[in-house]
Amino acid sequence: MKHKINFILNNEEITHEVAANRTLLDVIREDFDLTGAKEGCGAGECGACTILVDRKPINACLMLAVEADGKEILTIEGLSVNNKLDQIQQAFIDHAALQCGYCTPGMIMSGKALLMDNPSPTEEEVKEAISGNLCRCTGYKKIVEAIMEVADKTNSAR
Amino acid sequence: MKFVGESVNRVDGIKKVTGSLKYVDDLKMSRMLYAAVKRSEYPHAKLLKVDITKAEKLPGVKAVITGKDVPNRVGLYLEDKTFLANDKVRYRGEAIAAVAAETHEIAQEAIKLIEVEYEELPAVTNALEGIKSDAPLVHPDLGDYKWGPIFFPEPGTNISNLYKIRKGDIDKGFAEAEHVVENQFFVPHIQHSPIENHSVIAQMDPEEALTIWSSCQSPFAVQKALSVAFGLPQNKIRVISPAVGGGFGGKAGTTLEGIVIPLAMRVKGRPVKLTYGREDEFINSFVRQGMHATIKTGINSDGKIVAVKNTFVWDGGAYTEYGVNIVRAGGYSSTGPYDIPNVWTDSVCVYTNHPVGGPYRGFGMSEIHFAIEQNMDILAEMLGITPIEVRRINGLRPGGSNATGQIVEVCGLQDCLEDVVDKLGWEREEKKPSSKPNIYIGRGISCGFKAPSMPNNVASSAIIRINEDGTCQLLVSAQDIGQGSDTTLTQIASEVLTIPPDKITIKTGDTDYTPYEWQTVASRITYCAGNAVVKACQDAKDQLFELAQIKLGVPKEKLILADEYIVAKGNENKKVPIKELALGLSMEDGSGIHGPIIGRGSFIPPDVKNTDKTTGQGEKPTAFWTYGCQGAEIEVDIETGKIKVKKVASSFDVGKIINPKLIEGQVEGGILQGLGSAILEELILENGIVKNPNFVDYKIPTADDMPEMIISFVENPEETGPFGARGVAEPCMVPTAPAIANALYDALGIRVNSLPITAEKVLKAIKEKQ
Structure with a gap:
């Protein structure tokens, strides 16, 4: 049986029918072809599927699509507005905070969620915020530096 | 140089940060x-x-x-x-x-x-059992299989490759040694754990x-x-x-x-x-082979190692089509980066009923160095010299000879060792005890080396096409698997052609359209594909000069490339933009010659030859060797047994840095992967069954595990490398685990001879010491 749900996906209002057992990750990837969020483990252990639901980072592989009803969803594809990279995306490039790129969308969304909630995090807070996002390539250092740079810029702009 | 050596941003950055790739x-x-x-x-x-x-x-x-x-x-x-x-x-x-x-x-x-x-x-679930004559046979038909001439399977047994090193006179070496000791180590199976299945x-x-x-x-x-x-x-x-x-x-x-x-x-x-799902990834893709090491060493009181006898028994798993070459690499590298006159090694690949062993960053080097580098510290302590000193005495230098008897010409090992010692200040400053009574501080060092373990004659190729507007398409089949080859190969092309990276588009990995590359493995891409790119660009340059000499009336030999122009040496006003010749030369009468500029480059590492079948000795068994050193500072909690790696300093001789920002990130990643193998990771096998095929039970390092990292490099050029460069992707994880193990000994006087060094093992070792 399918359920009709309404939600905002990357600033667009959506009405969609989904089966009750489908995950939100499956729906955004398969039905909307938003494939930035990846399935690395399907069990909420790697963070590659991290997206924002009502500004909070969640593992989309663990959330049922029907639970998205009435929620606001932001994926990596919705982060650049008018084709301009978000500061955090630019910072990842500038710091070489990515290698194979597979964890990158999830990592950026976790970083973005932190900065939305806490624009001036400490390095420890950054590490904590991304501790649910596994990266096998970078050793994390440049990722932490990239997120800290956005925080520092925001702070000095005040 | 204008582009090589610069921290150019990754050319694949935008598509990766936007999730559009x-x-x-x-x-x-x-x-x-x-x-x-x-x-x-x-x-x-x-x-x-x-x-x-x-x-x-x-x-x-x-x-x-x-x-x-x-x-x-x-x-x-x-x-x-x-x-x-x-x-x-x-x-x-x-x-x-x-x-x-x-x-x-x-x-x-x-x-x-x-x-x-x-x-x-009946299953073979331990390589040491599998090697016995009465073990069940995993491949009874081994004798009917085909294999390459550099491998030595023994039909009728579970041995799929026995690689031998016989250098000098081992018996004489031990007879003359003042001290002889034997140590054993074990490295378990681990999983690559890429985030993409x-x-x-x-x-x-x-x-x-x-x-x-x-x-x-x-x-x-x-x-x-x-x-x-x-x-x-x-x-x-x-x-x-x-x-x-x-x-x-x-x-x-x-x-x-x-x-x-x-x-x-x-x-x-x-x-x-x-x-694949994650469980498949853990069990049914390649795993890193397990390995049992026994090292018997003869050493004199002056600290000089005179003889070493190694037995490395590898748990190759059910199929060793690839693993046999890891075992070969473990054999010809079996002394580690040390100059030892008498060497006897048996490196044995054993079929077991375990998941299939295959290539894993380091290709046997992480495994053998875990044993070799702890052994070095054991020797140093026995003689009352420092771990740094024993490495200064025995570490390879130019003119020294490695396990294959090859006289090494370029070798920055000692430079890397001194670099790390200096960065960590260990010889200037005594270790300060922790202010907490349950926390002990340890310092450990490890050297490491690795060569690209590949057949001698593996080939690479590249094509560069120049467009009418002076931009280029660079075609290779070297794959950017995260290491950054798309960017560094682009920089290499830029350097030869003086065309900036943002005007070059690199395309890879399509056997119908991109030219041949053997494999993106073995830390060989910067060196092998890099050389092919240099040659392709030189070929294009040569074609451009052929046309430019007609256009400018200046002989070829007197032409150079500068800022996207072909310029007459010494007369900078005489020049023609590269783009003007992209489709050939248009003559004054309206005719044209030559046609589009397409540069092609092919490369095989020069002069790499087989080693002797019975002794493993040879003149040049590998394209190059990459040497380096890492030092680790750790804290151990004696109440919980937990190790926290606080700092790692790393120095590798990479010949020439192509992109400082990217190489630094690559080494940082290698250190974390090495750290994971040191204290966290083991594929737990019970009766042939993988017990922990998920990230809850098999932990890989997270951001919380990241130590302070001090990354530096030495640049002794590789004569045949592009701009002097050699590979570092794998070598950079090799010394991390043994450095941490040695730091544990420094902290508490306990030695854990098997990976990973878990809290349980540490507590047990503390108890046994008491």
């Missing part, structure tokens, strides 16, 4: 079918019956195949595997049958309907041409293996590797392609996709 599992095709695999429930069993009739009848199922459909044995170095099991299974999880269906769910359902009857056989799509069109989209490191190696396996000509097999979400060796060679292709051949025109 499509990896294989992100690809959707019309009328695509989904595959699922029936897997063995036993580590070792005869297949009495594989009944697919019920599965075939399930609505939505389009094809079901078994081992009978893929009878040809394949393998990179030793042809010992079929893509699906025939007659018997050799590890728990081995593919027995596969299904293609309209949906993933139907495919899964069909798998459950496949009936398999087994007759369980393996994924492949295959489609066969009606004219029998096959297209494969695979998350693979080596499109051409895959093409060749599939050609052999399925009897298809290579021009009918197109392998595309659109993006690789982390490889670390796990996506080298062929993996799951061979399961999907026979399905695709049954359903012509329809693409078939198979993506």
Whole structure:
């Protein structure tokens, strides 16, 4: 049986029918072809599927699509507005905070969620915020530096 | 130099930070079918019956195949595997049958309907047992298999390769040594754990041409293996590797392609996709082999090692088509980066009923160095000298000789050692005890080296095309698996042609359109593909100069490239922009000559030769060696046994840094991967069954585990490298685990001889010491 749900996906209002057992990750990837969020483990252990639901980072592989009803969803594809990279995306490039790129969308969304909630995090807070996002390539250092740079810029702009 | 040596941003940055890069599992095709695999429930069993009739009848199922459909044995170095099991299974999880269906769910359902009857056989679950003469045979038909001439299987046993080093006179060496000690170490299986699981799509069109989209490191190696396996000509097999979400060796060679292709051949025109789940990734993709090491060392009181006898017994798993070469590398590198006159090594690859061992970042070096480098510290303590001193005394220097008897010409090992010692200040400052009574501080050092472990004559090629506006397309089949080769190869092309990186587009990994590359493995791409790119660009440059000399009336030899122009040396006003000649030279009478500039470059590492079959001795067994050193500072909590790695300093002799920002990140990643293997990671095997195939029970490092990292480099140029560069991707993880193990000894006087050094092992060792 399918359920009709309404939600905002990357600033667009959506009405969609989904089966009750489908995950939100499956729906955004398969039905909307938003494939930035990846399935690395399907069990909420790697963070590659991290997206924002009502500004909070969640593992989309663990959330049922029907639970998205009435929620606001932001994926990596919705982060650049008018084709301009978000500061955090630019910072990842500038710091070489990515290698194979597979964890990158999830990592950026976790970083973005932190900065939305806490624009001036400490390095420890950054590490904590991304501790649910596994990266096998970078050793994390440049990722932490990239997120800290956005925080520092925001702070000095005040 | 203008572009080489600069921290250019990654050329693949934007598509990766926007999530727009499509990896294989992100690809959707019309009328695509989904595959699922029936897997063995036993580590070792005869297949009495594989009944697919019920599965075939399930609505939505389009094809079901078994081992009978893929009878040809394949393998990179030793042809010992079929893509699906025939007659018997050799590890728990081995593919027995596969299904293609309209949906993933139907495919899964069909798998459950496949009936398999087994007759369980006694399993080999320990390499040391497997090597015994009365052990059950994993491959009774080994004698009928084909293998490369540099490998030495022993039919009638479980030994798939026995690689020997016999240097000097080992008996005399021990007889003359003032001290002789023997130590043993064990390294367990671990998993690459790329964040992207393996994924492949295959489609066969009606004219029998096959297209494969695979998350693979080596499109051409895959093409060749599939050609052999399925009897298809290579021009009918197109392998595309659109993006690789982390490889670390796990996506080298062929993996799951061979399961999907026979399905695709049954359903012509329809693409078939198979993506591994994380559990599959842990069990059914390559794992790093386990290894038992015994090292007997003869050393004199002045600290000079005079003899070493190594036995490395590798747990190769059920198929060692690739693993035999890891064992060979472990053999010819068996002294570590030390100059030892008398060496005896047996490096033995043993078939077991474990998951399939294969290439893993380091290719045997991390495993042997865990043993060698702890052994060095044990020797130093015995003689009352420092760990740094024993390495200064025995570490290779230019003119020294390694395990193969090769006289090494370029060797920055001692520079790296001094660099790390200096950065950590250990000889200037005494260790300060922790202010907390339960925390002990330790400092440990480790050297390391690695050569690209590849056949001597592996080939690379590159093509560069110049467009009318002066921009370029650079075509290679070196794959950017995260290491940054798209960027560094672009920089190399920029340097030769004086055309900036943002005007060069690099395209990779499509066997129909990009030129041959053996494999993206062995830390060989900067060196091998880099050389091919240099040659392609020089070829283009040569063509440009041929035309420019006519245009400018200046002989070729007097022309140079400068800022996208061909310029007369000494007369800078005489010049022509590269773009003007991109399609050939237009003459004053309106005619034209030559046509488009297309540079081509081919490369094989020069003069690399086989070693002697019985002694392993040779003049130049590898293209180059990369040397380095790391030091680790750790805190150990004696109440919990937990190790916290606080600081790691790293120095490697890379010849020439192509991109400082990227190489730094690569080493940082290597350190964390080494750290994971040191204190966290083990594929737990019980009676051939993997007990922890998920990230809850198999932890890899997170941001919390990150130590302070001090990364530096030494640049003694590699004579045959592009701009002097050599590889560092794998070497940089080699010393990390032994440095941490040595730091533990420094902290508490306990030595844990097996990886990973878990809190439980530390507590047990503390207790035993008391």
